[in-house]
Amino acid sequence: MQLTSRWRTLLKLMLGGGILIYLIFSQQVMADMFSWFKKYDVHLSPAVRGKITFSGSPVANVKVFRELTYDKEYLDFTMTDEQGNFSFDEKNIRSRRPGSAFDTAKRQVLYLDHNDQRYVLWYYSTLNAAEAKTLTEKMQHLRCELTQPETTYELPNHEFPEHPHGVTGVCSLD
């Protein structure tokens, strides 16, 4: 049983070491600590407006899904009208996560199922919680022709110019 007792002692030793350092550091980072209790705004999606066509004809009365992920999934959907138009409202949540030491990925997916096929209209992910101006503008007028191939567009990043956005989907973002 030497192995078991050896392992237990090591466990205690390492736990002690780890706790000590965390604890020592936590005094200094008191300000950070309390920020963990605070809630922050997380911008999940701007308002969306778009039009869906198939070979130029409007795709009417089809469900368009908006799947937003930030720790949890926030899923909603809307129906296209007779002209193929659809829209979503802006979506924001409050979360403690921006105050923590660890990054949380934020993902925006717009998709629809049409004639037994799933089409990705928009796919984007980031570690930023705040809104991105370029994307807010692009999402105001999505032109989605379902016969087009899925493409990744490189878009300028207004807030962090050195990090262009990559948005993937069938909608034209040029």
Add this chain to the structure above:
Amino acid sequence: MATLSPKLAVQLASAAYDIKAPGSSGIYYFGKSSPDIGKSFQFDLANGPIQGISGSILARLLNRSTGFAAVGKGKGQYEGDHVIAIRGTASLSDGITDAHIGLTGGDNNSLIHAGFNKTFQSMKPALESTLTPMLARSATGTVHCVGHSLGGALAHITADWVKRRYKNKVFLYTFGAPRVGLDGFAMKTSSNIDRIFRCTHAADPVPMVPLWPFVHAPYQGEEVLLAPGQGISFAAHKMAMEATPGYLNTANSNSWRSLQTRSANNHAAVRLKYENRHQASFSNYWAEKISSGLITLLKDAGYYTAVLAQAAIGTGLTFYDMLARTLEAVAKASTKLAEQTKGLLGHMLVFARQAVSTVAELSYKFIRWVFDVTLGALYRTAREAINSVM
């Protein structure tokens, strides 16, 4: 044989956060939101990412696995190369992995962090079945292993394993990664892995844990210090562009040569003078210095090997009990060692921001108290911090 640029490495480490789980639609891509990645590597997630089980007890009981790694094929200047991008700590269940500290024998027969090793072992079969056919066609290509935080620790274990299993050239890039194993592991992996780029921010607390006897690789080598600074702040661990400083911002460079490096102060001899204790402050610098001071004292007194051995065989005492008893014996051995012990304890009290930093006696009881006041008061704070995110 090209290395990844700092910019590409950090973007890959960041993109790995997105593969934890797909949404209900089942749609997820790797790296498409950072256009640079797509220019150099191609990822196929048709079979999903490499799954792993994080070290939390709940995750293991439920056998709950999440996406941990994605393997990409190089193109352009990286033709023939592969990249393994591994995810960091993104949820509380993963966070427990970081605090779940025990030791275990790793694949290369040296002692490593048990939690990191468990997660690595849970993803190894899938990693192997993905890599084997890919590398069979490219024995000369480099395998780049990339990760942030826990992902950096896993990338380190992965890089060592890939090198021993496949013989390809292996480069490792970590951002804000904790120490993974004891000196044996650090030494073995430093010589086994072809190049190691260990990137840190001075204020990031994660590379400071776990404490000695855990040691960083490259062993007695250099780290890439992406942001200098005073103090310690949890926010300095983040990657996000909107964080300060944010690894995505500080590593946004095309060449490693342009970045600042710092020799890892792997325990140069440090003897702390009691009268200088007020110079200490709560910082990374002094954390390292005090750690080195403790090790030097134990070495000077001839107790270093004994303390390590005792820790390994187990005495039924906690580590700090054992250490306090050892320091009491050390202080009794000579006036010089007593002064050195007093200097260490004085610096610890100032570092821990005790109002009174006078060292009146060098009894077991007092030494134990120096450890206790620090541990006791701080334990509550950490618990509150953990509870606040539940």
